[in-house]
Amino acid sequence: MTREVTAITVRPARRLAGGTAAGLGVAVIYLSLIVLIPLAAVVWRSADQGPGYFWRSVTTPDAWAALTLTIGASALVALINLVMGTAIAWVLVRDRFPGRRVLDTIIDLPFALPTIVAGLVLLALYGPQSPLGINLAYSRAGVVLALMFVTLPFVVRTVQPVLLELDTEMEQAAASLGAGPFQTFRRVILPNLVPAMLSGTALAFTRAISEFGSTVLISGNLPFKTQVAAVNIFSQIEGDNTTGAAAISTVLLVVALVALVSLDVLQRWGRRRG
Amino acid sequence: MAKHALRLVAVAYVLFLLVLPVILIIWRTFGDGLAPFVEALTSPSALHAFKVTLTVAGWAVVANTVFGVVTAILLVRHQFPGKQLLGAFIDLPMAVSPVVVGLALILVYGRFAPFGGLLESWGIQVIFSTPGMVLATVFVALPLVVRAIVPVLEELGDEQEQAAHTLGASRLQTFVRITLPGIRWALGYGIVLCLARSLGEYGAVAVVSGRLVDQTQTLTLFVEERFQNFDQPAAFAAATALALIAVVTLLLTKLLRPKDRIDGN
Numbered sequence: 001m002t003r004e005v006t007a008i009t010v011r012p013a014r015r016l017a018g019g020t021a022a023g024l025g026v027a028v029i030y031l032s033l034i035v036l037i038p039l040a041a042v043v044w045r046s047a048d049q050g051p052g053y054f055w056r057s058v059t060t061p062d063a064w065a066a067l068t069l070t071i072g073a074s075a076l077v078a079l080i081n082l083v084m085g086t087a088i089a090w091v092l093v094r095d096r097f098p099g100r101r102v103l104d105t106i107i108d109l110p111f112a113l114p115t116i117v118a119g120l121v122l123l124a125l126y127g128p129q130s131p132l133g134i135n136l137a138y139s140r141a142g143v144v145l146a147l148m149f150v151t152l153p154f155v156v157r158t159v160q161p162v163l164l165e166l167d168t169e170m171e172q173a174a175a176s177l178g179a180g181p182f183q184t185f186r187r188v189i190l191p192n193l194v195p196a197m198l199s200g201t202a203l204a205f206t207r208a209i210s211e212f213g214s215t216v217l218i219s220g221n222l223p224f225k226t227q228v229a230a231v232n233i234f235s236q237i238e239g240d241n242t243t244g245a246a247a248i249s250t251v252l253l254v255v256a257l258v259a260l261v262s263l264d265v266l267q268r269w270g271r272r273r274g
Numbered sequence: 275m276a277k278h279a280l281r282l283v284a285v286a287y288v289l290f291l292l293v294l295p296v297i298l299i300i301w302r303t304f305g306d307g308l309a310p311f312v313e314a315l316t317s318p319s320a321l322h323a324f325k326v327t328l329t330v331a332g333w334a335v336v337a338n339t340v341f342g343v344v345t346a347i348l349l350v351r352h353q354f355p356g357k358q359l360l361g362a363f364i365d366l367p368m369a370v371s372p373v374v375v376g377l378a379l380i381l382v383y384g385r386f387a388p389f390g391g392l393l394e395s396w397g398i399q400v401i402f403s404t405p406g407m408v409l410a411t412v413f414v415a416l417p418l419v420v421r422a423i424v425p426v427l428e429e430l431g432d433e434q435e436q437a438a439h440t441l442g443a444s445r446l447q448t449f450v451r452i453t454l455p456g457i458r459w460a461l462g463y464g465i466v467l468c469l470a471r472s473l474g475e476y477g478a479v480a481v482v483s484g485r486l487v488d489q490t491q492t493l494t495l496f497v498e499e500r501f502q503n504f505d506q507p508a509a510f511a512a513a514t515a516l517a518l519i520a521v522v523t524l525l526l527t528k529l530l531r532p533k534d535r536i537d538g539n
Contacts, residue, residue: 019445020348020352020353020354023344023345023347023348023352024348024352024354026341026344027341027344027345027348027360028360030337030341031360031363031364031416034409034412034413034416035363035366035367035413035416036363036366037382038375038378038379038381038382038383038413039366039370039374039378041378041381041382041387042374042377042378042381045381084283084284084287087280087283087284087287088284088287088288090280090284091280091281091284091285092284095277095280095281097281099285103284103285103288105524105525105528106288106292106293106524107288108524108527109292109296109520109521109524110292111467112470112474112520112521112523112524112527113296113474113516113517113520114473114474114475114476114494114497114516114520115372115474115476115477116474116476116494116497116498116513117299117474117494117497117513117516117517117520120299120497120501120509120510120513121295121296121298121299121513121517122295124295124298124299124302124510125294125295125298126295131298145291148291149291149292149295152288152291152292181276206368206369209371210369210370210371210372210374211371212371212372212373212476212477213372213476213477213494216498217498217501229371230371230372230373230374230477231373233371233373233374233377234373234477234480234481237373237376237377237380237481242377242380242381245377246377246381249371249373249374249377249378252371252374253369253370253374256369256370257369259369260369
């Protein structure tokens with residue numbers, strides 16, 4: 001009697017484990033060969049001439065200029081997104097006007113449009129042949145514009161669902177108790193949105209520091225002026241200096257990782273509060 | 275009043291940042307009619323770039339779809355040590371610059387790297403050739419299918435699968451008859467996203483392909499190379515073709531987005 005019972009409960013479990021093991025093996029090998037081993041090779045290569053060489057590669061004048069420009073421009077773009085992304089999400093959720101659904105669809109365009117095409121279209125409107133008479137080609141403003149284009153959806157798409165779920169009862173209560181619209185926004189709505197706003201901003205920042213394609217055409221890649229880190233890495237690879245390229249790559253990876261870990265902490269914090 | 279001001283600011287921002295630039299390039303491409311557009315896209319180089327793009331994207335989408343389905347089922351339906359770590363590693367490609375992806379692959383699969391040297395001795399050239407471009411494209415598009423399916427699998431639950439299993443269905447039967455119909459919209463959504471990302475990849479492919487015209491040149495590389503060589507009509511035509519693909523993708527994802535249609539019927 002007991003034997004039978006054990007047989008019934010154990011057999012499916014063991015079969016499951018067999019299938020799990022095979023699938024897991026395939027997934028882990030795939031992930032390792034394509035992502036993990038190559039990324040580990042970058043970090044390994046950056047360190048293989050010692051920490052002194054690593055530091056010198058990162059602080060060569062052109063690499064340092066590219067890194068500071070990238071991080072500075074990305075921080076600026078993240079801030080712009082924090083404000084504009086929240087405003088757009090607000091308009092999409094709370095406002096009613098013809099064309100709202102079209103606007104909602106268009107927001108995702110930067111995710112679908114190839115980055116090189118993004119750079120080219122921006123150059124058409126804000127380049128030397130601009131019909132608006134605004135020429136941002138080969139300037140840092142052009143770099144910022146390209147980063148704004150590719151990062152637009154992040155904050156909108158993280159704030160929008162939170163805003164949709166938000167109960168308007170609390171706002172009505174605040175209003176009935178005599179709070180003005182600004183007070184209601186600051187005291188009732190904003191605290192609920194902050195975690196989503198910050199995680200969208202962190203995602204936008206991570207995307208901006210790693211951006212390559214959209215900045216290639218509009219920035220002109222002038223060292224010390226408009227060359228971003230990814231372009232600097234690219235030119236070092238072309239110049240066969242893979243160790244230097246790996247050092248700057250490692251810095252980018254670490255900065256992205258720090259941003260993503262802070263994002264995770266923020267989300268936990270948000271969930272505890274929610 | 276404040277409401278209208280906010281609406282105006284939001285619409286103007288999206289208009290000047292996204293809509294007008296894209297419309298302008300389409301308008302410039304078709305300014306002289308359809309003939310120059312067709313002519314620019316049917317040149318031997320452009321046709322070759324189309325072919326390379328489709329080959330690379332095709333392989334990458336197939337590989338990531340199979341991996342995506344297997345991994346999503348593992349993550350949702352099975353328990354194993356290191357599960358959270360696997361979930362975190364899958365999102366890793368999102369945080370890596372495309373250029374770093376290229377460098378990473380060169381360091382492992384390049385001719386002078388140990389692994390690449392081994393493959394070279396078997397007559398398989400990875401870097402500066404199609405396999406390397408497929409690897410680069412797989413890397414950048416890796417999380418898309420997994421992340422599209424996971425939430426739907428979680429939502430569906432495994433009761434029907436358990437029932438099928440109890441009634442004697444094999445694993446394959448259960449997958450084909452129960453799981454697959456349940457996730458089909460999400461799977462379609464993931465595949466469309468993956469295909470769009472694969473067709474449009476530039477940075478990672480630029481590094482590993484060596485950018486050899488008429489050999490390893492994809493459509494995005496074609497856009498850049500034509501533009502730098504002052505052949506604006508060809509660059510604009512190819513960019514417009516890619517932008518139109520992006521718009522179609524956008525509409526398709528709108529239709530398939532799992533949020534709006536979790537069914538299984």
